[in-house]
Structures are given as C-alpha cells and as structure tokens.
Amino acid sequence: MTVIPVTISRLQCEHYEVPLGIGEAKPRLSWRFAGEAKDWSQAAYELRITRSDSPHNTFRVESSQSVLVAWPSEPLVSAESVRVEARAFGSDGTITPWVGITVEAGLLEREDWTAVPITCEEQPTDQPRRPFRVRSTFKAPESCTNARLYVTALGLYEVHVNGRRIGDEYLAPGWTSYKHHLVYRTFDLSDVLIPGEENVVGAWVGEGWYAGRLAFRGGWRNNYGTRPALIAQVVVDGSVVCATGGDWTWNYGAVLNSELLNGETYDSRLADDTWSTSNTSVASWAPVTELLPPNAELVSSQAPPVREVDTLRPIEVITTPAGKTVLDFGQNFAGLIRIVRQPPQFSTEITFRHAEVLEHGELGVRPLRHAAATDTVICGGSLVGYQPKFTSHGFRYVEVAGWDGVGFDDIVGVVIHSAMERTGHFSCSHKLINQLHRNVVWSTISNTISIPTDCPQRDERLGWTGDIQVFAPTLNVLFDSSGFLKSWLRDVFVDQKALGGNVPVTVPDILDDFHNQRLAVWGDVTVLTPFDLYDSYADTDILREQYASGKLWLEKGVVRDRTTGLWDPEQLQLSDWLAPKAPPESPGDCPTDSILVADAYLIHATRTLGKIAQVIGENDDAARYSAEAQALTTAFYQEYVTPKGRVMSDTQTALALLLIFGIYPEPESGLLDPSEHAKRFGERLGKLVEKDNWKVATGFAGTPIILHALAKAGQLHHAYRMLQSRDCPSWLSPILLGATTIWERWDSMLADGSINPGEMTSFNHYALGSVASFLHSVVGGLSPVEPGWKRIRIQPQPGGTITSATMSFNSPYGLVKCEWRMERNDQEVERLEVEIRVPPNTTAEVILPGLSETNIKASPSLSQLPISLVPLLRAPLVQKEWNDGGVQQIYKCSHPPDIFG
Structure with missing residues (x-):
C-alpha cells in the first residue's frame, strides 16, 4: 500500500466553522496539513471550483501560501452553492489527494429578504417580557432538493419545524450592536420538510439582550427596543415559500418569564409539545403584529454559535x-x-x-x-x-x-x-500549575458566550474592552478565536463611530454613563487586538477592516497634552485596575502612576498601528506613526525616566511595560543606550519582585506581562518563583482555596471562608488568567515568529521545580507540539530531552540550551542523531532552523542548572 507522506487534514472557508450561508462573495480558503514527510514544503496548489451550471474549473497557483488564499473564481451570488476542492504540490514532487468542502453563500443583498419582523401583543416595558411563540404553515413543493431557513430575531429565538427543534444553538442569535448589525443563521431543512404536504414552522421569541434588563446598579431595560420580534424565511429551490409577516399567529406558552440575569419561571402544566405541528389547535392563537424592517445590516457571522x-x-x-x-x-x-x-x-x-x-x-x-x-x-x-x-x-x-x-x-x-475549536493544550509536572491552566480554560469558556465578557454570573456580563485586550493573546492559543473576535471587533468600530472616536468601555455599548471616559488599555483594543489576531491567524483583512478604528482612536479618542502629545495628565484612567494593593472599595487606586501606564500604552499602540499600516500598504501612515511613536518616547523619558535610567513610578507594572513594549530612547539621544536601559530596568524589576517576596503586585496592565518581562530581562528564576508562589496575592493562592476558575481578585475568597467585601468580587474572570501566555510560550516553548505560525519558535525555558511540560497548538498550518522533560544519566548529569512536532509547509527555529549544531536535517528518531547533539555541560544556547513536515524529533542536550534559579 502506498503511503502518502503529506495530506490536507482540513479545508476551511474564511473563519467559518461550517460554510453554510456565508456572508462573503469571494471567500478566502485555508488548509491544514498532516503527515510524516521530512522537510516538506508546498510549492504550488490547485483549487477546483464546481458550480451547478457549469463543469468544474481548476486554478493553479505557484505559492507556498496555504492560509487565507484568494478566491480564484467568479464571485458567489446569494444562496449559491459550489463545491470547492484543493490539493497541494510539494517541492519534492509529491502531490496531496484532493480534499473538498461545499461552500454556500447566504443572503448577500438586503433585497433578498422578504421577511419582516413579527411580534406579539404589547407588553409592559418596565418589567420582564413573557416569551411568546409564533407559527405559520405552508405547503412544500412536491420536490424539495434544497431547503433553507434564514432566521434572526430582535431578541432571542428557538426555531421548530414540524415538531422538531432546528439547530442546537443557545441564546441565538447572540448579542450584537443591534442598531448596526443583526446576525442571521442559515439552516438546512432539506431533510425536515415534508414534500407536497403542509409544514409548520414556528419559534419561541424572548427578550434577551435586545429588550431585557442588563448591567449593574439595578440595570436598565429596552436598550435597543421594546418589542422582541422574529425575522425568518424558508426558501425551497430558490423560491421563498414562507416568510414572517401578517399571516403568522402568536400565543404564549409554558415559559412565564426568562431573563438573562434573573432566570426563568416555567409552568409545566402549560406545556404543549405539539404546538409546532399540524396536530395542535390554533383556536387561541392571535394574529401577529408586523414591525418595520430593522435599519441594522443583516449579517452572517463568522463567530460560532453558542x-x-x-x-x-x-x-x-x-x-x-x-x-x-x-x-x-x-x-x-x-x-x-x-x-x-x-x-x-x-x-x-x-x-x-x-x-x-x-x-x-x-x-x-x-x-x-x-x-x-x-x-x-x-x-x-x-x-x-x-x-x-x-x-x-x-x-x-x-x-x-x-x-x-x-x-x-x-x-x-x-x-x-x-463553540470555538479548542486549539491549545498545556500540561506539566506541577499539579497546581496544571490546575491553574485548567482554571484559565474554564474561565475562557465561561466568558465567551456570544461576546467576550468580564464575568458570567453577576449583574454585569458585559463586553469590557480592556479585559479582552489583555487576554486576546492567551485566547488565540487556547481556542480558534478568529471568527469570534473578528465579528465582535466589527461592533467595536460601529459603536466607536457613534461616540465620535472614543472607544466604549463595553461593546456592545449600553453604558451611557461611561461615554465621557476615555481609557487607555481599554480603548487600545482597537489597535492591539486586531494585530494580535493577525499574529495568530495571518488575516490581513482583519487589519484592513479595523484600521480605520485604530486611527480613529489615536486621532480622535485619545485626549492629549498639547505640548507633548502624550495623554492629558488630567484625564481619568483606570490603567492598572485591580492591583492587589488597591483597597477593596477603590479598585482603581493602584501604586503605578495611571498616566504613565496610559502613555506607555499610547506609545505601544502608535508603534503597532504603524506596523499595521505597513502590512496593508499604507506606507505614508506607517512612516508617520513610527516617527510619532519615537517622539512620544522622547517625551516619555523627559517626563518619567531619570538620565541614569530610574523610572519615577518605581513599580513592577511600570518596568514591565517598558521592557515588553520596548520603550527606549534613540541611541543618539544622549541618554543611556537602549541595551543599558533594558539591563537596568530588568535588574530593578528583579529587585522589586524579590522585595515583594515574589507576590504579584500588578493589576490589569501589568499582570499579563510581568512574567514575560522577567524572562526577557534575564530574570527567569524570579519569574518561576513568582509563578509558583503560594502566598496571596499569587496565581496559586486561589487554587489552594479550591478555585476552579480564575478569580477577579486574588483574594475574592478570604482565608477564613468569607467573601471579599469589595463590590468587584467575581469568581470567574479570565483577565488575570493571561498568565497562561507565559505557560504556552516560555514553559511550553511555542510561539509564532511570523504571522499565522508559518515560522515557529520552539524554545522551552525550564525553571522552578517543573521537570516536564507538554504544549501543543493546532495552528493554521497544522499541529505544533513541544514536549520536554528533565532526566539524569548514570553520571548524575542533568539533561533536557525535547520532543517536537512541526506541521508540513512551516519552518521552526529550535532554540535549546546547549544545542550546538545549526544545520541538522530532521531525523525520525534519537538513535539517528549525531553524538554532537549531546554536548558538554553549559554549552552555549544557540538556535537551529528546522523544517520538519510532521515527524516527531527528540533532541537531548545538557541543561545548565543555573536557569532553574
């Protein structure tokens, strides 16, 4: 039997989970690889497009690109279904088998919709609205080759056809900025309809985020409207056979109320399982009320449903x-x-x-x-x-x-x-750190219900922009968040434009009281999160679509000091929110100067927007933002740093920001050389961490980067000691008190079993779980060098008492994995053994302590490696470029004991 060395393991359309009812006429295509070939790279690919009215067309492209490649054929039209197949040609002459998917467009034009919103009787607007049901009947054609349901709601829906629930979604269609975007879903009814017979389509409709009570301090209702409504139409073989309108009827059911925050009341005595079948009596059902069509754009979201x-x-x-x-x-x-x-x-x-x-x-x-x-x-x-x-x-x-x-x-x-695809997995020899990582995963799952939220339990559950800004690099590894965050960022931009450039602290935006607050860290989501997504998924369209949002924030949202261009020092900032030393009643009262944090973020965001401009071809903007970032840096040093490199706000957060953002003056500025600044900042950070007894002293701005900053500064031993600290505040202290998710405060639960008296006390917040980024890239050793993981860095940096770790990531190209363990030989010499896997069509940089060979071809087993790969103790740390193709490799090298710290 012939063994195919490389195969395409998945063909994907844009970021859709299933490409049914997509919203793009020219969707981009991606494919992942699997296989056991060595040193395999793609030299070309072919795409075969088969349309219903013509034979297939094959398009060949000489390229190594296999992520988000351009659509090669004519644009799709509304509801058009095509067969797409792909195969890749290796530089070694091998050819993968064809792999195919069916791609179907949704309703791409507004005029494709004949349905109008329908609702029940008017209900009081100052109390919960009772969910209601709507229904209609229609006769299906004798032949139903292709039947589709397109559906959305002003509120929430659950659709039934002929007594059968359609789909497996919860809280559909999710929460969007309803005034601008209304998400619809497409369902295949081909096996549900009864040809030539009367069919019944119906739906439950609830108030949801559209009209229900949201937010804190008692909240408020009717944020987008007062009358929940359904919008739906059934299309069979290109013809609309049923659409919401005045001929539908409505009635209440067994659900007496169902609120997002308060819960549900259900009267089982009123249950009727036949209401969406032809067997039910409709004598008590009343005609619906038609509403005007919504002004919002009807969109097919790339975010997976709940x-x-x-x-x-x-x-x-x-x-x-x-x-x-x-x-x-x-x-x-x-x-x-x-x-x-x-x-x-x-x-x-x-x-x-x-x-x-x-x-x-x-x-x-x-x-x-x-x-x-x-x-x-x-x-x-x-x-x-x-x-x-x-x-x-x-x-x-x-x-x-x-x-x-x-x-x-x-x-x-x-x-x-x-339900995003789980892509990143981590484990190690330290049981408490394993629990820490599990807690991060559970908090991520809990806070990705339709939008990225702060918490899932109390009277809030809002899309705080600062939380996801700091957590996105972690989320992007744990889950395929590309469609989820891309869809949410569209709402960020429309809500931002409604505020004249200021970025709402929550999106979708319902907090009118916060509209005058212009907050660094939170507003910087418009620049930094699109770039994080680009780094993870190589999607330049995300950068193009959000570029105007980032520009608007920096040019209209930021309130500047007219002299320096930095933030106006009188502007209120939350900055290092919830730093441990902040009192429970004043969580924004952090030790680090809040304007310093804002200014550091401003420099970083300006520099990043320049990089984005360069990627998308806005070269004049790229040069302008680069020069502006350097001018801001000069002003920053004049304001905050002494000539000898002492930062005026002498805290862990301030130093970590400078190190991670690389905020250094020009070499010819007359100040210390950048490398000398980095050295002094790093040494001082180590001293502060030691002075704080390795307890966490950072808040929202500093916590995601503190361990990375220590590692970057050559203070890895301090990073590991802080990571493994068990004294509150630390990442492990909540675990010792039984935490199974990440807490909002390090001491949300006090040691005596009492809940922290502060109002901001959630037991399920992912923000502080951004430490998992350190577990993934430093302990686990995996990070991208080029966007989309086309080029990968494999650099595990063992430390502390951790003796083994495994990190894997299902990248856009395929599975990347690093597994390492510490072992002792007969002579009691400690060795680091590393096993790695890299997908075909990518290149990895392998950086290990003591690896002295730099031009070694991948080998299938340890026994085939040259003896020089087991070097002497304290051999220099070097790197090796390595293109694998999927074969697992094992390297052994001596482990310098001083990196344990």
Whole structure:
C-alpha cells in the first residue's frame, strides 16, 4: 500500500466553522496539513471550483501560501452553492489527494429578504417580557432538493419545524450592536420538510439582550427596543415559500418569564409539545403584529454559535447549616441545569438558586448583586428534559428547594459557550500549575458566550474592552478565536463611530454613563487586538477592516497634552485596575502612576498601528506613526525616566511595560543606550519582585506581562518563583482555596471562608488568567515568529521545580507540539530531552540550551542523531532552523542548572 507522506487534514472557508450561508462573495480558503514527510514544503496548489451550471474549473497557483488564499473564481451570488476542492504540490514532487468542502453563500443583498419582523401583543416595558411563540404553515413543493431557513430575531429565538427543534444553538442569535448589525443563521431543512404536504414552522421569541434588563446598579431595560420580534424565511429551490409577516399567529406558552440575569419561571402544566405541528389547535392563537424592517445590516457571522459543550453531574449533595439542600457540580462554569428525572409527585414548585461559592457553608449570593440567578419550575406536568430557554448562569452550586431527596442522578449542569475549536493544550509536572491552566480554560469558556465578557454570573456580563485586550493573546492559543473576535471587533468600530472616536468601555455599548471616559488599555483594543489576531491567524483583512478604528482612536479618542502629545495628565484612567494593593472599595487606586501606564500604552499602540499600516500598504501612515511613536518616547523619558535610567513610578507594572513594549530612547539621544536601559530596568524589576517576596503586585496592565518581562530581562528564576508562589496575592493562592476558575481578585475568597467585601468580587474572570501566555510560550516553548505560525519558535525555558511540560497548538498550518522533560544519566548529569512536532509547509527555529549544531536535517528518531547533539555541560544556547513536515524529533542536550534559579 502506498503511503502518502503529506495530506490536507482540513479545508476551511474564511473563519467559518461550517460554510453554510456565508456572508462573503469571494471567500478566502485555508488548509491544514498532516503527515510524516521530512522537510516538506508546498510549492504550488490547485483549487477546483464546481458550480451547478457549469463543469468544474481548476486554478493553479505557484505559492507556498496555504492560509487565507484568494478566491480564484467568479464571485458567489446569494444562496449559491459550489463545491470547492484543493490539493497541494510539494517541492519534492509529491502531490496531496484532493480534499473538498461545499461552500454556500447566504443572503448577500438586503433585497433578498422578504421577511419582516413579527411580534406579539404589547407588553409592559418596565418589567420582564413573557416569551411568546409564533407559527405559520405552508405547503412544500412536491420536490424539495434544497431547503433553507434564514432566521434572526430582535431578541432571542428557538426555531421548530414540524415538531422538531432546528439547530442546537443557545441564546441565538447572540448579542450584537443591534442598531448596526443583526446576525442571521442559515439552516438546512432539506431533510425536515415534508414534500407536497403542509409544514409548520414556528419559534419561541424572548427578550434577551435586545429588550431585557442588563448591567449593574439595578440595570436598565429596552436598550435597543421594546418589542422582541422574529425575522425568518424558508426558501425551497430558490423560491421563498414562507416568510414572517401578517399571516403568522402568536400565543404564549409554558415559559412565564426568562431573563438573562434573573432566570426563568416555567409552568409545566402549560406545556404543549405539539404546538409546532399540524396536530395542535390554533383556536387561541392571535394574529401577529408586523414591525418595520430593522435599519441594522443583516449579517452572517463568522463567530460560532453558542452551544452545549459539556455536561456535569453533581459530585456532592450538601445539607447546609441552615438545612438547605445544595448540589455541588465540582466546577465553576457558565450555563444552566437540565432535569433528567421526574421530581416526586408531591412537589408543587421547585426553585433552583445558583451561585459560584459557599460562604460559611451557605450559598454565597452577595457577589451576584442584583442578579437573582434563580429558576422556578411549577410542577404538574412532565419535567424530564426541561432546561431554561433564554437565560444562563455562572455557578458551581445550586440550592434546590421544593424537591426533597434530590440526588446525583436527577439534574445535570449544561456548559455552554460560543463553540470555538479548542486549539491549545498545556500540561506539566506541577499539579497546581496544571490546575491553574485548567482554571484559565474554564474561565475562557465561561466568558465567551456570544461576546467576550468580564464575568458570567453577576449583574454585569458585559463586553469590557480592556479585559479582552489583555487576554486576546492567551485566547488565540487556547481556542480558534478568529471568527469570534473578528465579528465582535466589527461592533467595536460601529459603536466607536457613534461616540465620535472614543472607544466604549463595553461593546456592545449600553453604558451611557461611561461615554465621557476615555481609557487607555481599554480603548487600545482597537489597535492591539486586531494585530494580535493577525499574529495568530495571518488575516490581513482583519487589519484592513479595523484600521480605520485604530486611527480613529489615536486621532480622535485619545485626549492629549498639547505640548507633548502624550495623554492629558488630567484625564481619568483606570490603567492598572485591580492591583492587589488597591483597597477593596477603590479598585482603581493602584501604586503605578495611571498616566504613565496610559502613555506607555499610547506609545505601544502608535508603534503597532504603524506596523499595521505597513502590512496593508499604507506606507505614508506607517512612516508617520513610527516617527510619532519615537517622539512620544522622547517625551516619555523627559517626563518619567531619570538620565541614569530610574523610572519615577518605581513599580513592577511600570518596568514591565517598558521592557515588553520596548520603550527606549534613540541611541543618539544622549541618554543611556537602549541595551543599558533594558539591563537596568530588568535588574530593578528583579529587585522589586524579590522585595515583594515574589507576590504579584500588578493589576490589569501589568499582570499579563510581568512574567514575560522577567524572562526577557534575564530574570527567569524570579519569574518561576513568582509563578509558583503560594502566598496571596499569587496565581496559586486561589487554587489552594479550591478555585476552579480564575478569580477577579486574588483574594475574592478570604482565608477564613468569607467573601471579599469589595463590590468587584467575581469568581470567574479570565483577565488575570493571561498568565497562561507565559505557560504556552516560555514553559511550553511555542510561539509564532511570523504571522499565522508559518515560522515557529520552539524554545522551552525550564525553571522552578517543573521537570516536564507538554504544549501543543493546532495552528493554521497544522499541529505544533513541544514536549520536554528533565532526566539524569548514570553520571548524575542533568539533561533536557525535547520532543517536537512541526506541521508540513512551516519552518521552526529550535532554540535549546546547549544545542550546538545549526544545520541538522530532521531525523525520525534519537538513535539517528549525531553524538554532537549531546554536548558538554553549559554549552552555549544557540538556535537551529528546522523544517520538519510532521515527524516527531527528540533532541537531548545538557541543561545548565543555573536557569532553574
């Protein structure tokens, strides 16, 4: 049997999970490789496009590019379906087999929509709106070759056709800036419709983010409108056979209310499983009310929908000191509960209260603030399979009242989030650090429900721009966030334009009270996050689409000192928010000068926008922003740094920012040489860390970079000691108190079992989990050298008491992996053994302590490596360029003991 050395493991259209109903007429294509070839690279590729009305066309391109390549054929038209196939030609003459997918356009023009929004009777606007159902019937053609449902809502929907729920989404269509973008989904009904017969299409409609209560301090309703509505149409073989309009009817059902923050009330006595079939009576159904078509653009989002990704069984049934029954699911997560067994007949009403923690043995609900997070079920009908429809909660514990004897097999927890592909995995020999990484993953899952949020439990759950700005590099490794963040950034720009250039602190923007706040770190998301996405996925379109947003922020959003061009020193800044030394009642009162943080970010953002301009061909802007960044740097040094290199705000955060952002004066400025500045900053940072007893002293701005800064400054031993510190504040101290997610504060739970008295006390915040970036790139040893991981750096830097680690990442080109372990030979000489895997069509730089050979071809096993790869103790640290092609390699080299620190 012939073994094919390289294959295409996945062909993808843009960043879509499934390319059904895409929003691009000329979609770009990508493919990943797999295989066991050595030194394999792509020399050319062919794309074969087969359209329904013509034979296939084959397009050959001489290129090594396999990520987001240009569409080679005529643009797609609305609802057009084409077959796309790809194969690659290796520089060694090998050819991969063809791999294909079907790509189908959505409704690309507004005139393709004949449906109008439909709603129920008017409901009071100052209280929760009761979810309602709408339905219609239509006769399907005798032949239904291709049937599609296009659907969205002003609010939330759940569609049923002929008694069958369509799709597996939760909280659809998600939260967008409804005044500008309204996301629709496309579903295949080809196997659902009954040809030649009457078919029933219906939907539940809830208030959701559109009209429901959102935000803190009691919140506010009707942020986008007062009347939730459905917009849907069914198209069969190119003809609209059913569309929402005045001929539809509506009725209420068993769901009495369903709020995002407060929970749901369900009356099982009113349940009717036949409501979306022809068997139900419609005598009580009333005509719907038509609304005007929305002004917002109807878009097909590249973000994956919110789905169930896991279920959890309780691990303990607790009777609290007050006699309450509490189920412990063993893991803090975001989602809901599902009843899997019928409650006893004597139950009349059951309530489920959700919370993240117990406080002195009772449910700890104070951090929820004004979110009730309570579901109520009225018994009398079947409850097997019941789960709330239009709400979610952040919780580990559920207090159950009204169900005596509830146990392990009665209820499960349903984990939901925007179901991005999991791409990054890390583990090591240190159990607590493994738990730390798991906590980061769980907080990421919990805070990616439709948008990147701060927390999933209390009366907030907002898309804070600062949180995702600092966390994006970590998210981009853990999950394929390309479509998720690309879609969210579109809303950032439209909401920013509505504020004249200022970037809202939350997107979608509902916080009117914050519109006058112009915040560095938060507003810099417009520049830094698109560039982080480009670095991870090599998507230049993200840079082009968001470039105007970044320019608008720097030129209209930033409030500047007219003399220096730096931030106006009178401007309020949050900067290093939630630094540990800030008091609970004043989380923005951080030790680091807030304007210094803002100015460091301004320099970094200006320089980064110059890089973006260069990538997309805006060369004049590139030169201008580069020169501006250097002028700002000069002003920064005049303001904050002494001639001998002492920073006026002498803190971990200030020094880390300068080191990571590379903020140094020009060599001919008359000040210290940049390398001397870097040396002094690094030495001082090490002293400060040691002085603080290796406890974390940084907030939002400093925490994501502090360990990276220490490693970059040659203070790796300090980085590892800080990482492994167990004293609060540290990354491991919450774990020792039982944390299963990342906390908002290092001491969200106090050592005596009391909840921190501060108002900002969440037990599920991913921001401080940005430390996982250090685990991925320094401990695990994987990072991109070129955008999209076309060129990879493999440089594990062991330290602390960690004796082994494994890091893998499913990059746009394929699987990258580094596995290392420390071993001792018979002579008690410590060795570092490294096993690596690099996908075909990429090149890796392997940098190891003691690797002295620089021109070694990849070999399939350790036994084939030359003896010179096992050098003498303390051999110099060098790097080697290596193009693998998928074969696992093992290198051994002596390990200098001083890097343990």
